[in-house]
Every structure is written in structure tokens, then in C-alpha cells.
Amino acid sequence: MTNDKGVAKEVEWRIKVEDGPWKRAGVSCNMWTFITSLYFKVCKFFKKAWDIGVNDPRKFIHCLKVGIALTAVSLFYYLKPLYDGVGRNAMWAVMTVIVVFEYTAGATIYKSINRICGTTLAGLLAFGVHWVASRAGDQWEPIIVGVSLFLLASTATFSRFIPTIKARFDYGAMIFILTFCLVSVSGYRIDELFNMAQQRISTIIIGTSLCIIVSTTVRPVWAGLELYVLVTENLDKLANSLQGCVAQYFEAQTASEESNKKMMGYKCVLNSKATEESLANLARWEPAHGRFNFRHPWKQYLKIGATMRRCASCIDALIGCIHSENKSSNDIRKIMSKTSIQVGDISANVLRELAITITSMTKSNKLDILVIEMNSAAQELQNLLKSYPNTQKNDDAKMEIPIMDIIQVVTMVSLLTEIVARVEDIVNCVEELSNLGKYKPAMSKCDKSKQHSTDSKISPEQQNEEEAIVKTLQVV
Amino acid sequence: MTNDKGVAKEVEWRIKVEDGPWKRAGVSCNMWTFITSLYFKVCKFFKKAWDIGVNDPRKFIHCLKVGIALTAVSLFYYLKPLYDGVGRNAMWAVMTVIVVFEYTAGATIYKSINRICGTTLAGLLAFGVHWVASRAGDQWEPIIVGVSLFLLASTATFSRFIPTIKARFDYGAMIFILTFCLVSVSGYRIDELFNMAQQRISTIIIGTSLCIIVSTTVRPVWAGLELYVLVTENLDKLANSLQGCVAQYFEAQTASEESNKKMMGYKCVLNSKATEESLANLARWEPAHGRFNFRHPWKQYLKIGATMRRCASCIDALIGCIHSENKSSNDIRKIMSKTSIQVGDISANVLRELAITITSMTKSNKLDILVIEMNSAAQELQNLLKSYPNTQKNDDAKMEIPIMDIIQVVTMVSLLTEIVARVEDIVNCVEELSNLGKYKPAMSKCDKSKQHSTDSKISPEQQNEEEAIVKTLQVV
Numbered sequence: 046m047t048n049d050k051g052v053a054k055e056v057e058w059r060i061k062v063e064d065g066p067w068k069r070a071g072v073s074c075n076m077w078t079f080i081t082s083l084y085f086k087v088c089k090f091f092k093k094a095w096d097i098g099v100n101d102p103r104k105f106i107h108c109l110k111v112g113i114a115l116t117a118v119s120l121f122y123y124l125k126p127l128y129d130g131v132g133r134n135a136m137w138a139v140m141t142v143i144v145v146f147e148y149t150a151g152a153t154i155y156k157s158i159n160r161i162c163g164t165t166l167a168g169l170l171a172f173g174v175h176w177v178a179s180r181a182g183d184q185w186e187p188i189i190v191g192v193s194l195f196l197l198a199s200t201a202t203f204s205r206f207i208p209t210i211k212a213r214f215d216y217g218a219m220i221f222i223l224t225f226c227l228v229s230v231s232g233y234r235i236d237e238l239f240n241m242a243q244q245r246i247s248t249i250i251i252g253t254s255l256c257i258i259v260s261t262t263v264r265p266v267w268a269g270l271e272l273y274v275l276v277t278e279n280l281d282k283l284a285n286s287l288q289g290c291v292a293q294y295f296e297a298q299t300a301s302e303e304s305n306k307k308m309m310g311y312k313c314v315l316n317s318k319a320t321e322e323s324l325a326n327l328a329r330w331e332p333a334h335g336r337f338n339f340r341h342p343w344k345q346y347l348k349i350g351a352t353m354r355r356c357a358s359c360i361d362a363l364i365g366c367i368h369s370e371n372k373s374s375n376d377i378r379k380i381m382s383k384t385s386i387q388v389g390d391i392s393a394n395v396l397r398e399l400a401i402t403i404t405s406m407t408k409s410n411k412l413d414i415l416v417i418e419m420n421s422a423a424q425e426l427q428n429l430l431k432s433y434p435n436t437q438k439n440d441d442a443k444m445e446i447p448i449m450d451i452i453q454v455v456t457m458v459s460l461l462t463e464i465v466a467r468v469e470d471i472v473n474c475v476e477e478l479s480n481l482g483k484y485k486p487a488m489s490k491c492d493k494s495k496q497h498s499t500d501s502k503i504s505p506e507q508q509n510e511e512e513a514i515v516k517t518l519q520v521v
Numbered sequence: 522m523t524n525d526k527g528v529a530k531e532v533e534w535r536i537k538v539e540d541g542p543w544k545r546a547g548v549s550c551n552m553w554t555f556i557t558s559l560y561f562k563v564c565k566f567f568k569k570a571w572d573i574g575v576n577d578p579r580k581f582i583h584c585l586k587v588g589i590a591l592t593a594v595s596l597f598y599y600l601k602p603l604y605d606g607v608g609r610n611a612m613w614a615v616m617t618v619i620v621v622f623e624y625t626a627g628a629t630i631y632k633s634i635n636r637i638c639g640t641t642l643a644g645l646l647a648f649g650v651h652w653v654a655s656r657a658g659d660q661w662e663p664i665i666v667g668v669s670l671f672l673l674a675s676t677a678t679f680s681r682f683i684p685t686i687k688a689r690f691d692y693g694a695m696i697f698i699l700t701f702c703l704v705s706v707s708g709y710r711i712d713e714l715f716n717m718a719q720q721r722i723s724t725i726i727i728g729t730s731l732c733i734i735v736s737t738t739v740r741p742v743w744a745g746l747e748l749y750v751l752v753t754e755n756l757d758k759l760a761n762s763l764q765g766c767v768a769q770y771f772e773a774q775t776a777s778e779e780s781n782k783k784m785m786g787y788k789c790v791l792n793s794k795a796t797e798e799s800l801a802n803l804a805r806w807e808p809a810h811g812r813f814n815f816r817h818p819w820k821q822y823l824k825i826g827a828t829m830r831r832c833a834s835c836i837d838a839l840i841g842c843i844h845s846e847n848k849s850s851n852d853i854r855k856i857m858s859k860t861s862i863q864v865g866d867i868s869a870n871v872l873r874e875l876a877i878t879i880t881s882m883t884k885s886n887k888l889d890i891l892v893i894e895m896n897s898a899a900q901e902l903q904n905l906l907k908s909y910p911n912t913q914k915n916d917d918a919k920m921e922i923p924i925m926d927i928i929q930v931v932t933m934v935s936l937l938t939e940i941v942a943r944v945e946d947i948v949n950c951v952e953e954l955s956n957l958g959k960y961k962p963a964m965s966k967c968d969k970s971k972q973h974s975t976d977s978k979i980s981p982e983q984q985n986e987e988e989a990i991v992k993t994l995q996v997v
Contacts (some may be wrong), residue, residue, distance in 0.1 A: 094683050108675040115674050115702060116667055122706045123663045139706060143699045187599045191592055197590050198619075199584040206580050207570050216602075223619045226591060230598045230615060315834070319795035358791070358834030359841060365939045431925050448931070449907050455928050456935035463841045495873050 104148075106264050111146050114259045118142045118252060141252025146260065150334075151268030151327030153260040156216050157253035158330065163220030164249055168242045170197070171228035175238065190229050194210045198222050212326050261332070269328035269337050272321060276346050277400045279317060279353055280471075282310030284396035286360050286466065291389030294367050294457065295382040308364070314357040321350045336406055342481035349474045356467040366453060374450040381454050384426045388461050391419045392468050399475045407487040408479050413516040416472055421463040430458050547817045556715060563647030563943050580624075582740050587622050590735045594618045594728060610720040617728025623737065626810075627744030627803030629736040632692050634730035634806065639696030640725055646673070647704035651714065666705050674698050721969045737808070745804035745813050748797060752822050753876040754830055755793060756947075760872035762836050763940065769866030770843045770933065771858040784840070789994045790833040797826045812882055818957035832943040850926040857930050860902045864937050867895045875951045883963040884955050892948055899941040906934050943965050 098105045121135035145156040178189040201222045204210050210218065228242055260266075290306035328343040397417045402409045478484075574581045597611035620631040654665040679700045682685050686694065704718055736742075765784035804819040871891045878885045954960075 049666055062929075090683075094567045094679070097682055098679065104679065107612070108679040112675040115698075116671050119667065119670060119702065119706045123667070136703060136707060137553055139702050140699060143695065143702060156777050191595065194595060195588040199588040202587045203570070203574065203580065203584040206573055219619065222591075223616060226595065226615050226619060227612060230595045231612060315830070316794065318792065354791070358837045361831065361834045362838035362936060362939065365835060365943070366935055369935070369939060369942075417736065427925075430928065431923075447907075448927075449903075451924075452906065452931050453934055455924070455931045459845070459932035460838060463838065463845060467841070496754040 056379055103264065103266055105451055106334050107148050107266065110259055110263050113263070114142050114146055114255055115139070117259075117448075118255055121251075134241070134248050137245050137248040138252040141249050142256055145253055146256045148266055148370065149268040149271065149324075149327055150257075150260045150265045151324075151329075151331045153256050154332075155213075155327055155330040157257055159214060159217030160249060161246075161253060162221050162248055163217040164224045167221040167224035168228055168246065171225050172238075172242070174229055194226060194229055197225055201225075236386070261334075262503065265334070267328070267331055267334050267337075268324045269331050269341060270335070272324035272328055272343065272346050273337075273403065275317060275321065275324065276349055276353075277403050279350070280313045280396050280400040283314055283353055283357060283360070284393035284400070285394070286311035286357075288389050288393040290360065290367060291386055291457075291461070295378060301398060311357040311360045314353050315361070317350065321347055332399075342478060345474065345478040345481055349471060349478065352467065352470045352474050356464060356471060359460060359464045359467055363457065366456045366460065369453065373453040377451050377454050381426070381429060381458065384422065384429055385457065385461060388419070388422045388426050388465065391415065391422050392461075392465055395419050395468055395472065399471060402475055402479060402484070405487065406484050408484050410487050412476075414474065416469065419465055419468065426458055427462065430455065449461070552674045579740065579742055583624050583742065585591075586735055586739050589739070590618050590622055590731055591615070593735075594731055597727075610717070610724050613721050613724040614728040614731075617725050618732055621729055624742055625744040625800075625803055626736045626741045626748065627800075627805075627807045629732050630808075631689075631803055631806040633733055635690060635693030636696050636720075636725060637729060639690075639693040640700045640722055643697040643700035644722065645702055646720070646972050647701050649715075650705055670702060670705055673701055677701075737810075741810070743804070743810050743813075744800045745807050745810070745817060745819060747889050748800035748804055748815075748819065748822050749879065751793060751797065751800065752825055752829075753879050755790045755826070756876040756879070758789055758870050759829060759832060759836070760869035760876075762787040762833075763872070764869040766836065766840050766843060767862055767933075767937070771854060771862055774921055787833040787836045789834060790829050791837070793826065794830065799824055800946055818954060821954040821957055823949065825954065827945060828943065828946045832940060832947060835936060835940045835943055839933065839940070842932045842936065844930065849929040850923075853927050853930050857902070857905060857934065860898065860905055861933065861937060864895070864898045864902050864941065867891065867898050868937075868941055871895050871944055872950065875947060878951055878960070880965065882958065882960050884960050886963050888948065888952075892945065895941055895944065902934055903938065906931065 118135075118138050121138055141160065145153060145160060147153045147156060174190060174193045178186045181189055201218045205215055205218045224245075228238065231238070231241070285307045286309070288306055292306065293304065325343045325347050328341070331337075331339075333339045396410070398409050398412050398415055402412065594611075594614050597614055617636065619637060621629060623632060634696045650666060650669045654662045654669075657665055671732055677694045681691055681694045700721075704714065707714070707717070761783045762785070765780055769780065769784065801819045801823050804817070807813075807815075809815045871888070874885050874888050878888065
């Protein structure tokens with residue numbers, strides 16, 4: 046039996062071998078397709094990654110900055126005199142740089158300060174606990190340390206759920222737990238506890254200072270500046286969307302890809318809440334830079350963002366109505382066209398003027414006039430709608446309007462009125478910002494020509510800052 | 522001169538002393554106010570913190586879990602046999618627990634896997650570099666190590682800007698840099714590099730396993746379940762908002778605080794994008810739990826969220842129009858009232874049915890009928906508006922309508938129609954989810970009564986899971 050089976054297997058094997066080359070060819074063909082598809086996928090991935098860097102070269106620069114900071118801190122290992130100073134604890138400096146160095150200066154400073162404060166506070170507390178425990182005798186020592194560890198770690202973990210602490214000291218709370226555990230636990234074994242703690246704190250200070258210096262001096266990326274650029278950009282996008290959708294509806298333009306893309310800009314506004322909040326949280330850690338002082342009212346930008354989103358959701362509804370099936374008659378569209386486009390244009394101009402106000406950090410002269418114009422245009426639009434049947438030629442012969450012919454235009458007008466009201470909310474928020482930030486009034490043209498002769502007074506620093514803003518705007 | 526001055530000062534001092542007691546009383550009074558105000562502030566803070574925990578007791582439980590995990594891992598220090606096994610590197614296990622243990626199981630697993638993979642990969646690479654460098658001679662060694670450190674750290678930092686990597690391996694990339702630096706830099710000094718690396722990896726594995734075990738077994742908080750609850754809750758909130766605002770307008774209800782709060786529920790929907798995205802990112806790391814398998818289509822929840830936000834922004838515009846100044850005449854409001862409220866109610870029912878579909882993970886029987894009803898109600902509303910002047914009693918006498926009387930109602934109808942269209946988008950997304958998740962069709966009532974007799978077949982695990990969902994829903 047076993048022999049039979051052996052023969053049968055051999056035969057099977059022989060038969061299988063016969064189609065070997067074909068199969069092998071098939072397998073190698075599959076392999077080849079797999080490899081080429083993988084190759085193209087990898088190429089695509091690298092192309093995408095490269096594009097990210099090319100679109101915003103500051104990302105490349107950030108990577109170089111990290112590399113420089115790390116190489117600098119690793120000198121503590123390579124150079125004998127430095128190594129002798131801090132010893133094996135140089136590792137903590139390297140670790141600090143890696144963990145603390147972030148893209149924006151604000152984030153780096155936030156993490157640095159949190160790390161230093163958390164470490165110091167936890168270190169002191171751990172010493173206290175260790176001292177108490179060591180007096181209590183060998184038996185009680187691990188129990189006292191264990192219980193205090195449990196209680197403090199739980200409390201610090203809970204504190205991270207409290208919104209105010211989460212926004213400002215989340216990282217600090219984590220570092221607090223980390224240091225407390227390391228010191229109090231290793232305190233049980235290491236006798237040179239004081240030395241270790243001292244070295245740890247000094248290495249952390251070395252690491253964080255290096256990070257703060259590099260991130261605030263070598264082509265710094267300020268979270269505050271990013272927020273400021275984001276908000277002004279969003280105002281422009283909102284203006285383009287509003288103007289674009291009104292024009293597309295009333296002028297019955299054929300929507301080019303370019304204009305469609307512009308019209309969809311409001312979506313960026315709707316989606317930027319999380320980014321705005323994190324940037325505002327980080328911006329408050331930054332020192333005075335450029336034209337922003339230390340206590341610049343960053344929170345106000347969040348309010349502006351919120352009102353912008355309210356305006357954007359109205360534009361979203363407006364665009365939905367444009368694409369609905371109830372098309373209005375050309376007649377009423379033609380009549381309302383001019384004033385509606387005017388309302389759209391003036392509102393967009395108000396938004397752009399607000400962007401200029403924020404960018405130039407001066408109170409606008411034109412804003413009040415533009416707001417009045419916007420409101421009167423909106424009122425005119427309503428009056429036009431009110432008198433609609435009478436605007437037609439046969440003035441006396443009162444005629445009936447089929448309601449379906451006007452439903453879309455009426456909705457447009459109502460939503461435009463609502464948008465005008467919401468734009469006014471944005472205006473109020475920006476005015477509040479200009480009061481909080483103590484913006485100076487903008488110069489009129491004749492003032493400007495006077496100023497021109499004293500232009501040389503602008504400090505080179507200020508000029509650099511302006512260049513940086515222009516560059517950031519270009520990049521974003 | 523100096524003497525004069527001295528006398529003058531003494532006189533001044535005497536004069537000042539005279540109003541000393543008053544001043545002192547003032548200062549102590551100020552101090553007292555300061556202390557009491559501080560006391561009340563601190564009390565308020567603790568009250569708020571306590572409320573956070575009481576509103577969601579899982580946060581308290583999380584803190585206890587962290588405490589337990591930390592105390593357990595610190596046993597490696599206290600117990601001699603364990604300490605002899607891993608030595609001073611037990612510190613890494615403690616650190617791992619602190620850094621890796623997160624609120625949701627998904628986040629813990631994500632960080633654990635990233636930490637292990639990042640450490641292993643970087644460790645191997647660092648060994649390779651170290652080996653090459655050690656062959657190159659003493660002079661070249663620091664240069665090779667330094668250059669490789671610079672290049673790899675920069676590349677890994679850049680990779681964190683790529684969205685796909687940021688979403689899945691952000692923490693891993695950081696740990697990669699960290700480990701590579703520590704191993705390659707300390708490799709220059711420590712000769713027992715291999716031992717150190719091995720111990721580090723083993724302690725990390727000990728720490729992460731402990732975290733994963735505690736976070737998935739002791740009252741786990743699943744990111745997937747949170748996302749699922751968030752989406753269903755948001756659907757309910759949207760339904761309440763929609764129904765509430767239509768009812769408030771047409772029934773001219775006096776808005777109670779309760780109903781106003783319900784009506785504002787749509788704002789939660791508008792603001793939940795960031796939370797949804799982070800939860801979906803974490804949910805994909807979680808193993809099968811309860812009724813969710815490993816490859817549950819979490820991404821689809823994001824699509825549902827996006828369509829919900831589109832619907833919510835339309836509701837926002839609707840609420841804006843309700844509060845506008847152009848009040849419609851009672852006449853048309855009365856005529857449109859019944860059908861409008863019907864549209865609002867049916868749309869809200871559709872949204873609630875969707876919430877039930879997602880909650881019960883079964884395909885609804887009623888959904889198709891409800892959608893048809895909703896569309897026909899919307900059509901009816903349009904027809905009613907179309908025939909508006911004729912619905913009045915004097916059918917033949919065609920009369921003119923003052924347009925300002927109808928503008929608000931027309932806008933309402935238009936926006937309701939748009940909302941109905943957007944609700945249909947949500948329906949499509951949920952149907953897609955039910956196909957992707959292979960939901961079973963819901964049982965009809967007679968099926969249910971049959972099922973009732975076999976109820977005892979439900980496993981205790983499934984029951985527990987259902988209880989957990991009910992509890993989570995209550996908590997949220």
C-alpha cells in the first residue's frame with residue numbers, strides 16, 4: 046500500500062512538473078505586475094510627499110531645523126568636555142529635543158514650558174514623598190510610595206479632562222506624572238537621587254532652550270501669524286464664494302472650473318474650526334513678534350471665525366437653492382439681477398475690507414461707508430421685491446404672478462438679506478478686535494503721501510516681518 | 522546736605538506712620554477679599570471638575586485604570602525577582618505606561634503598536650549604522666553617525682507632514698526618531714549596546730501589553746462605540762432641531778428654554794467634525810468588540826457626518842430666516858402650516874429611523890416608506906404654494922398678493938425642500954453603511970414574537986454589550 050501511494054505521488058508529481066514552466070511564467074508575470082504596480086504606488090507616494098514640501102517650503106525648513114537641533118544636542122555625547130559635564134543624562138537632552146520641537150514656535154514654547162514646570166513640580170513633590178517614606182521605615186516605604194503614586198497619577202490624569210487645563214497644561218500634566226513616577230519609583234533603588242534629579246532638570250533646560258532658540262530664530266513659524274493669515278484668507282475666500290455664486294446665478298455664466306473652485310472656498314471656512322482653535326491656543330504662548338505683542342487678543346480671532354462659519358453656512362444653503370429644480374422665470378431674474386449682484390459685490394467688498402483691516406492692523410476709513418452701502422443695497426433689493434409686479438410696464442393693470450416663477454428669486458433675496466446681517470456680525474467682531482488690539486486709524490491718501498517722505502523711519506525688522514507675511518500669504 | 526536729607530526722610534517717615542493703622546487695616550481688608558475670592562474661585566473650579574466626572578463616570582474609572590496600571594508596572598521596581606530580570610530598564614516600562622495609556626482602547630492600541638514598531642525598526646537601523654560606523658575607524662565614526670542621524674531625523678520629521686502617515690503613524694515616526702537617536706548616539710559610549718536595546722524592547726513590550734490588557738478588559742472605552750453613539754446622537758439632535766424650528770415658526774409657540782435648547786442641537790452637529798475624525802482614526806485599530814468586527818466601515822460614519830453637517834447648515838439658515846424681520850402674514854402661514862409641520866415631522870422621523878438603523882445595526886423596513894412619504898409631503902408643500910392664491914375662498918376673483926407677506930414662508934418652503942433633499946443624502950449614506958456593514962434586515966413584529974421564544978439564546982456577552990451601549994447613550 047505504501048509503495049503504491051509512493052508511486053502514485055511520483056506520477057502526480059511528474060504530471061504537475063509538466064505544466065511547471067507555464068505556471069512559473071504565470072507566477073513571474075504576476076510578480077512582475079505586482080512589482081510594477083508597487084513601484085508606481087511608491088513613486089506616486091513620493092511625488093505627493095514632494096509636492097507637500099514644494100507647496101510649503103517651510104515644511105522642508107522645519108525638517109532641517111529638527112536635524113540641526115538634534116545634531117547640536119548630540120554633541121553632548123561626542124565632545125568629551127561636554128559629556129563629562131552632564132554624563133549619561135545627556136540622553137534626556139536628546140529626548141527633550143525630539144519630543145518638544147514642534148512645527149510652530151508657539152507649540153515648541155508651550156511644550157518646553159510645560160515640560161520644565163511639570164518636571165520641577167513633580168520632582169519636588171517626589172522628593173517630599175521620598176523623604177516622608179524613608180522616615181517611615183523599610184516596611185512602610187513601598188506602601189507610602191505606591192499609594193502616593195496611585196493618588197497623584199489618578200488626580201493628574203483626571204485634571205487632563207478639565208477643558209482649561211487640557212487647553213494649556215495637557216502636556217505638563219503628562220510630564221508631571223512621568224517625572225513623579227520616575228523619581229519616586231527609582232528613588233527606592235538609586236541612592237544618588239538628588240544628583241539624578243538635578244542633572245535631569247539641567248539637561249531638560251539645555252534641550253528646551255536649544256529648541257526655543259532654534260524655533261524662534263531660524264525662519265520661525267509663528268502660530269499667531271498662521272492664525273492671522275488663516276483668518277484673512279478665509280475672509281477673502283468667503284468674499285469670492287459669495288460674489289461668485291450670486292454672479293453665477295444672475296448672469297447665468299457658464300461655470301468654469303476656476304470659478305467653481307473659487308465658489309467652493311466657503312467650505313474651507315466651514316472646516317477650519319479645529320485648526321483655528323489649536324493655533325489660538327498655541328499663539329498665546331508666543332512672545333511679541335513682528336507687529337503682535339505678547340497679549341494680542343488671539344481669542345477674538347476665534348470669534349471672528351465663528352461668525353464667518355455662520356455666514357458660510359448661509360452661503361451653503363444659497364448654493365443649494367441655486368441648484369434646486371424650481372428655476373425662476375427669466376423675467377424676474379432680469380429685474381432683480383442688477384441689485385442682487387450689487388448686494389453680492391458690496392458684501393464681498395466689505396469682507397475684503399475686513400481682511401485688509403486685519404492684515405494692515407489699522408482701522409479702515411472705508412468700512413463704515415461700505416456697511417451703509419451694503420445695508421442700503423439690501424434694503425433696495427427688498428423694496429424692488431416688494432414692488433415687483435409694479436415694476437413691469439403695464440403699471441396699472443394689476444396682474445397675478447405664478448408663485449413658482451418667483452420662489453427661487455425670493456429665496457435668494459431672503460438668504461442674501463440674512464447673509465448681509467451675518468456679514469454685519471463679522472464686521473462687529475473685527476471692530477472689537479481692532480479695539481482690543483488698539484489698531485490705529487488708517488491713513489487717507491494725502492496722509493500717505495506725507496508719510497512717504499518719512500518712510501525711511503520703518504525699522505528693518507518691521508520690513509522683514511512684512512516680507513514674512515507676504516511670503517506666508519503666498520505659500521498658503 | 523546728607524544730614525538734611527536724613528532729617529527730611531525721618532519726618533516723612535513719621536508723617537507716613539501716622540496713617541499706618543488705617544492703611545494696614547486697608548491692606549488686610551484687601552488681602553481678605555483676595556483670599557476669599559481666590560477661595561471661591563478654587564471651589565468653583567473643583568465643583569466644575571467634579572461635575573465633569575459625575576456627568577461621565579467613565580472618566581473617573583479611566584483615572585483609576587491609569588493608577589492601577591502604573592502601580593502594577595512599578596512592582597518591577599519593588600519586587601526583587603522582577604527587578605533582577607529587567608534591572609534599571611524597568612524605568613522604560615513605567616514610561617511606556619504613562620505615555621501610551623489613553624482614554625479610548627483604540628488610542629492605547631494605536632500608540633502601543635506604533636511604539637513597538639517604531640522602536641524595533643529604529644533599533645535595527647541604528648545597529649546597522651553603528652556597525653558600519655565602527656568599521657570605518659575612530660575618526661569617521663562620529664561623522665557617519667551624525668550625518669545618518671541628521672538625514673533620518675529630517676526624513677522622519679517630514680513624513681509626519683504627509684496626511685496618510687500623520688493619521689496612522691504620527692506617534693510611530695516620533696518614536697522612530699527617538700529610538701534611533703538614543704541608540705545611535707549612546708552607541709558611541711555604551712559598549713553593551715545590544716543588551717540595552719534588547720532590554721528596552723522587552724520592557725516596552727511589557728508596558729504596552731499591560732496597557733492594552735487593562736484598557737480593553739477593565740470597563741473599556743471603545744473609540745468605535747463612541748463614534749457610533751456620537752453619530753446616532755447627532756442624528757437625533759438634527760431631528761429635534763428640524764422639528765422644533767418648524768413647529769416654533771408655524772405654531773407660534775412660546776419658546777421655552779427646554780425647546781430652545783433642543784432646537785440648538787444642530788450646532789453640536791456642526792461642531793463635531795474634528796471629534797468624528799479622530800475617533801474614526803482610532804477605531805480602526807480596535808479589535809472586534811461587541812457587534813463591531815475588525816473591519817467595520819468606520820470611514821462611512823465620516824461620510825454620514827459630512828452629509829449631516831450639510832443638513833445642519835441648512836437648518837442654521839432656516840433658523841436665521843425665522844428670526845428675520847420680514848414676518849409673513851398670518852393668512853399664508855395658516856394655510857401652509859399643516860403641510861410644513863408634516864414635512865418637518867416626517868423628515869425628523871426619517872432621521873430618527875436612520876438613528877435606529879445605525880443603533881440596531883439592521884436594515885429598516887420602514888425607511889423606504891418614510892422617504893416616499895417625506896418626498897410626497899415636500900411635493901404637496903410645493904403644490905400648495907403653487908396654487909396659493911387659489912386656495913383662498915374667493916376662488917374666481919383673482920387677487921394680487923403683496924410679496925412681502927409671503928417672502929418668509931416662501932423661503933421656509935424652499936429651505937425645507939432643500940433640507941428634504943439633504944436628508945435624502947444622509948439616507949443614501951446610511952444605506953451604504955448598512956450594505957458595507959452587511960446589516961441584516963430588521964424583523965417585522967410577527968417575526969419578533971417568534972424570536973421572543975428563542976430569546977434565551979442571546980449570549981451574556983451580547984447582553985453586556987447592549988447594556989454598555991445603553992449606558993454610554995445615557996452618559997453622553
